[in-house]
Amino acid sequence: MSLATDAADQPTLYKRIRADIEKRILTGEWPPGHRIPFEHELVARYGCSRMTVNKALSELAQADLIERRRRAGSFVRRPQHQSAVLKIADIRAEITALGRAYGYELIHRKLRTATAADRERLGVKKAGKVVAIACRHSADDVPFAVEDRLIDLSSVPDAATADFSRDPPGSWLLHHVPWTEAEHTISAIVADNRTAEVLDIAVGAPCLVIDRYTWRSARTITAVRLLYPGDSHRLVARFKGG
Amino acid sequence: MSLATDAADQPTLYKRIRADIEKRILTGEWPPGHRIPFEHELVARYGCSRMTVNKALSELAQADLIERRRRAGSFVRRPQHQSAVLKIADIRAEITALGRAYGYELIHRKLRTATAADRERLGVKKAGKVVAIACRHSADDVPFAVEDRLIDLSSVPDAATADFSRDPPGSWLLHHVPWTEAEHTISAIVADNRTAEVLDIAVGAPCLVIDRYTWRSARTITAVRLLYPGDSHRLVARFKGG
DNA sequence: CACGATTATATGTCTAGACATATAAGTCAA
DNA sequence: TTGACTTATATGTCTAGACATATAATCGTG
Numbered sequence: 001m002s003l004a005t006d007a008a009d010q011p012t013l014y015k016r017i018r019a020d021i022e023k024r025i026l027t028g029e030w031p032p033g034h035r036i037p038f039e040h041e042l043v044a045r046y047g048c049s050r051m052t053v054n055k056a057l058s059e060l061a062q063a064d065l066i067e068r069r070r071r072a073g074s075f076v077r078r079p080q081h082q083s084a085v086l087k088i089a090d091i092r093a094e095i096t097a098l099g100r101a102y103g104y105e106l107i108h109r110k111l112r113t114a115t116a117a118d119r120e121r122l123g124v125k126k127a128g129k130v131v132a133i134a135c136r137h138s139a140d141d142v143p144f145a146v147e148d149r150l151i152d153l154s155s156v157p158d159a160a161t162a163d164f165s166r167d168p169p170g171s172w173l174l175h176h177v178p179w180t181e182a183e184h185t186i187s188a189i190v191a192d193n194r195t196a197e198v199l200d201i202a203v204g205a206p207c208l209v210i211d212r213y214t215w216r217s218a219r220t221i222t223a224v225r226l227l228y229p230g231d232s233h234r235l236v237a238r239f240k241g242g
Numbered sequence: 243m244s245l246a247t248d249a250a251d252q253p254t255l256y257k258r259i260r261a262d263i264e265k266r267i268l269t270g271e272w273p274p275g276h277r278i279p280f281e282h283e284l285v286a287r288y289g290c291s292r293m294t295v296n297k298a299l300s301e302l303a304q305a306d307l308i309e310r311r312r313r314a315g316s317f318v319r320r321p322q323h324q325s326a327v328l329k330i331a332d333i334r335a336e337i338t339a340l341g342r343a344y345g346y347e348l349i350h351r352k353l354r355t356a357t358a359a360d361r362e363r364l365g366v367k368k369a370g371k372v373v374a375i376a377c378r379h380s381a382d383d384v385p386f387a388v389e390d391r392l393i394d395l396s397s398v399p400d401a402a403t404a405d406f407s408r409d410p411p412g413s414w415l416l417h418h419v420p421w422t423e424a425e426h427t428i429s430a431i432v433a434d435n436r437t438a439e440v441l442d443i444a445v446g447a448p449c450l451v452i453d454r455y456t457w458r459s460a461r462t463i464t465a466v467r468l469l470y471p472g473d474s475h476r477l478v479a480r481f482k483g484g
Numbered sequence: 485c486a487c488g489a490t491t492a493t494a495t496g497t498c499t500a501g502a503c504a505t506a507t508a509a510g511t512c513a514a
Numbered sequence: 515t516t517g518a519c520t521t522a523t524a525t526g527t528c529t530a531g532a533c534a535t536a537t538a539a540t541c542g543t544g
Contacts, residue, residue, distance in 0.1 A: 012526080012528090013527080014527075025420075025421055027458075028458065031421075032420045032421070038494065038495090048528075049531090051530090054497095055527090058496095059304070068494090068495065069494085069495080070495050070496075070538095071492085071494050071538055072495090072537075072538065076421075079421055088328075174320075174321060179268050179321055184477075185477070186478075187472055188431075188449055188451075188470075190432060204432065206430035206449070207430055208429060208450075216269075217269050230448075235428040254497060256498085280523095281524070281525070290498075290499085291498065291501090292499095293499070293500085296526085297497090299525090310524090311506090311524085312505070312508095312523090312525050312526075313507040313524050316525085488541105488543085488544100489540100489541085490540080490542090492537100492539080492540090493536100494536095494537095495537105496535075496536095497532100497534075498534100499533105501528105501529085501530100502527100503526105503527085503529105504525105505524105506524095506525085507524095509520100510521075511520070512518085513518085
C-alpha cells in the first residue's frame with residue numbers, strides 16, 4: 001500500500017502520529033539513517049498507549065519509509081534506489097479518464113488448437129485449445145494501441161463463446177477471471193508494414209511495446225502484446241520515496 | 243506495500259490468519275465481491291482476540307486485497323484494472339544484479355546559468371545555476387544506456403563541486419538528497435545520429451526512453467532522460483492483484 | 485586483546501475489555 | 515410508495531497491561 005499524503009487532517013490519533021513522522025522524513029528534517037524516537041518516547045509525547053504509536057510505526061514500516069530493528073530502534077530508510085510504481089491502467093479506463101471517446105474494433109478472432117508457438121508464448125506444455133485475438137483501441141477515432149492476445153481455453157473455457165466484437169477481451173477477462181498475477185515487459189520497436197497500417201503511422205516509426213503474461217495459481221491465462229505509437233503515447237509512473 | 247506471499251510459515255497468529263484469507267482470495271475460492279467472515283466469526287474460528295484478526299484484516303485492506311465497510315463487513319476487491327508495479331532500479335544496481343561488469347563514462351559536464359530550455363525542463367521560473375551532465379552506462383563494456391541530466395544547483399549546491407568523473411550522478415544524488423518524489427514517463431523513439439553513435443546501434447533503431455523528474459517538498463532537484471537500446475533492454479514489472 | 489556469556493532493552497505480538505461511528509436494515513408516518 | 519426516523523451491528527480506534535524475542539551493550543575470562 002501507499003500512505004495517504006494528507007493523513008494529517010484525519011481526526012484519529014495514530015494517523016496524526018504517522019503523518020507527523022512522515023512529514024519530517026519527507027522534508028529531510030529526519031534524513032535516512034536517523035533514529036526516530038522510541039515508542040515509549042512517542043507514548044510520552046502524545047500521551048497515548050503504546051499500541052497506538054505501534055500502529056502508526058508499523059504502517060510506516062509497511063510503506064518502507066522506516067526500518068524497525070529490535071533493541072536498536074526505528075530508522076529512516078534510505079530511498080529505494082529509484083524504484084517506481086507504474087500504473088498500467090486498463091486501456092478503456094485510461095482513455096475515458098483522459099476525457100476522450102473510447103473506440104474498439106475487433107480485427108480478428110480465431111479458435112484453434114495451440115501451435116508450438118502458442119504453447120511457447122503461453123508457457124504451457126500440453127496442447128490445448130486457444131483463442132487468438134487481434135484488436136485495436138482508439139481515442140477520439142485516432143488509433144491508440146493495437147492488441148494481440150492469446151487466451152488459454154483450458155484455463156478460461158468461457159472465452160470460447162465470449163463475444164469480443166463489442167467489448168475488448170481485457171475488460172471481459174477482468175470480470176471473468178479474478179485476482180491474477182502478471183508480468184509486464186516493456187520495450188521499444190519500430191513499426192513494420194502491418195503495424196504502421198493499423199496504427200496509422202509511418203513505417204519505421206517508434207512503438208512502445210508492453211508484453212503482459214497473466215496467470216492465476218500457476219495456471220496460465222493469457223498472453224498479450226500491446227503496441228502504442230511511441231512518440232505520442234507515454235506511460236507515466238509517479239512515486240514517492242526515492 | 244505488498245504482502246509477503248509466504249507469510250504462512252510465520253509462527254505468529256495474525257500472519258497465519260492473513261495468509262489463510264489471502265490464499266482463498268488468490269485461488270479464486272473467494273471471488274471478488276465475496277464477503278469474508280466477520281471479525282467475530284474469525285475470533286471464534288481462531289480462538290483469539292478481536293485485535294488480532296483486526297490486524298490481519300487491516301493489512302489485507304492496506305494491500306487492497308479486501309475492502310472493509312462499516313456495518314456491512316469485509317469484501318474481496320475486484321482486481322485493480324491491470325495496474326502494475328514497475329521497479330526502475332538504479333542502473334548500476336541493475337547491471338551488477340545481472341552479474342555483469344558495470345562501466346561508467348562521463349561524456350560531458352557543464353556548469354551554467356539556466357537557459358530558458360533548462361528552466362522549462364526543470365519546471366522552475368527563476369534563473370539559477372544548473373549542472374548539465376551527459377554520461378554513458380555500460381554492461382560488460384557494451385553500451386547499456388545513455389543519460390542526459392540537469393541538476394538544479396539552488397536545490398543541491400553540493401553538486402557544483404561533486405566529481406562525476408568516476409561515480410554516476412544518480413548514485414551521488416541518492417546519497418546527498420534524501421526522500422524525493424518523482425515522476426517517470428516512458429516512451430519510445432528512434433535513434434538519431436548522435437544517440438546511435440553513443441549506444442553503438444544503427445541510426446533509426448528503436449530506443450526506450452525514461453524521463454524522470456525529481457523533486458523534494460515541491461522543490462525541483464533534477465531532470466534526467468535515459469535512453470536504452472529498445473530491442474535489447476527491457477523493463478520488467480511483476481505484480482500481484484489483477 | 486579477542487571472544488564467549490550475560491544482561492538490558494526496544495520491538496513484536498497478543499489480550500480482554502471500552503467507546504465511537506458509519507451505515508444497512510427495519511419502522512413508521514405522510 | 516416514499517421519505518424520514520430509529521435501531522442494530524460491524525468496523526475503527528484506543529487502553530493498560532502481558533510475555534516473547536532478537537540483539538546491542540556490557541562483563542568476564544583466557
